[in-house]
Amino acid sequence: MRVLFASSEVFPLIKTGGLADVSAALPVALAAAGMDMRILMPGYPDALAQAGELRELGNLGDPLGVGHESTLVEGRLPGSDVPVLMIACPALYDRPDGPYHDGAGQDYADNAVRFGLLSRVAAQCAMDGCPDGWRPDVLHANDWQTGLAPAYLHAWNAKDAAATLFTIHNIAYQGRFPKEAVPQLGFPWEMFVIDGFEYYGTLSFLKAGLFYSDTLSTVSRRYAKEIQTAPFGGGLEGVLANRAADLTGIVNGADYEVWNPANDGYLPHRYGPKTVETGKAANKAALQAEMGLTVDPDAPLVIIVSRLNDIKGMDLVLGVLPALLRLGGQLAVVGTGDKSLEAGFLAASRHNPGQVAVSIGYFESQAHRLLAAGDILLMPSRYEPCGLTQLYALRYGTVPVVHATGGLADTVVDTTYDTLVNRTATGFVFEHANVGALQWSIERAVSLYRNKRDWRRVQTNGLARDFGWGRSAEQYIALYRTLAPPVADQNA
Ligand code: ADP
Ligand code: GLC
Secondary structure, eight states: OEEEEEOSOBTTTBOSSHHHHHHHHHHHHHHHTTOEEEEEEEOOHHHHHHSOSOEEEEEEEOTTOOSSOEEEEEEEOTTSOOEEEEEEOHHHHOOSSOSSBOTTSOBOTTHHHHHHHHHHHHHHHHHHOOTTSOOOSEEEEESGGGTHHHHHHHHTTOTTSOEEEEEESOTTOOOEEETTHHHHTTOOGGGSSTTTTEETTEEEHHHHHHHHSSEEEESOHHHHHHTTSHHHHTTOHHHHHHTGGGEEEOOOOOOTTTSOTTSOTTOSSOOOGGGHHHHHHHHHHHHHHHHTOOOOTTSOEEEEEEEESTTTTHHHHHHHHHHHHHTTOEEEEEEEEOHHHHHHHHHHHHHSTTTEEEEESOOHHHHHHHHHHOSEEEEOOSOOSSOSHHHHHHHTTOEEEEESSHHHHHHOOBOOHHHHHTTOOOBEEESSOSHHHHHHHHHHHHHHHTSHHHHHHHHHHHHHOOOOSHHHHHHHHHHHHHHSOOHHHHHO
16 A cells, blocks of 8 residues: 655654654554555755755646745655655745744744645645656645645545545644635635635634545544543534544554664663663763753652643643752753743753753753653643653653643553552653642652652553554554555455
């Protein structure tokens, strides 16, 4: 089966969050399971530079009238054989800052066209095949940046095109644009209706994906349920409830090639499940020195690797900080995001030298070192479609403290008397996203930390959990097969 996997970010070519991790590891796992995979993404200069030897597949013309022709270029995902198709159009994709917005956090003014083109090229390949003749059976589109792809297929009445699966990685980001984008992107006004991609007078890329794709998935079972309800659905809960029968939750995996303390090249000291105690102690001392924390083996080291915003519950962390420090804990943060939260964490580190250390920015290697050094990972997200950092933490023997939402609830098992005895406890889970509940979980975590035998048990349970991509990839394949049954089934 041939699958075109369309995404706006793919690790290590470009990454702002978990979507990039998934868009690399999942296609690789699917290819390993026998699928004929290709990834499609924008031709950001960093991506073109890192994708090995490039081959030009064909000219795409200027379908959206931006005044520049694009070409489709093929490279390889580093470390794999999976082809990556990149849309080379420097006028749209060569930007000095991030893939979506400038350094001040302002979305690029032409994002509708930038990701309209990505969607359109995906649809074109799904309908007519790529310029080299390869034609997918399934187009797997991800998040709002590719949401218009199934809408194009609808607009073109492309009945023989590839079937479409649209995966929601985060419903909070919807890609809404003024209605002028409708003709600009080549759509008829008939689709700008409530039973279409119109959302309160705007064109919603995400709603287009939800409405026009053949089937839908999201990245955990719990989130699949949550987004059909008002507090979580971001206004699209009605659309999703209508399509409930087509919505599957498939939990993300972790890429243990990249996230494995036994062969992690970013760590000063590598370790495995049997050496977690000594390995962690050595990494902890190194990180405390690196970040200017007091080198103290007994202080519980609490870590955060996250985008810094309220959705991730980072305001709760600032609220709970005095209590954490009273417990003798240290806090190390690597993150970037809202300026006010960045300032809050920086102020906390200035006021608590030796106890709080903060790196503002996106630092891949430091993120690995934090996971190896930390005793406790905090993820108090108000909602979290899946979350990957908690999966990485489990593999590094770092005990996660998480809010009971989305994939966090599906992947972390709270420590109680029962779960300690039956050896399922892997972390601490709290029900309500407020400072009091977070504080209570941190107190429970720190007191368990001081009881080395039980702490080791919880660490060991987490280390034994397998969140590799294999099982989830099988579920995606089963879903693809419902869309594009093998020929034998079609004849039956
Ligand atoms: P989200 O995609 O919502 O940000 P996930 O938990 O799914 O959340 O994925 C976050 C990914 O981004 C993880 O791989 C995490 O290690 C990484 N990450 C987040 N912030 C930073 C940062 N400041 N520096 C390095 N890596 C980061
Ligand atoms: C989004 C979500 C995150 C999820 C990731 C990959 O960024 O916020 O929870 O893990 O996508 O699916």
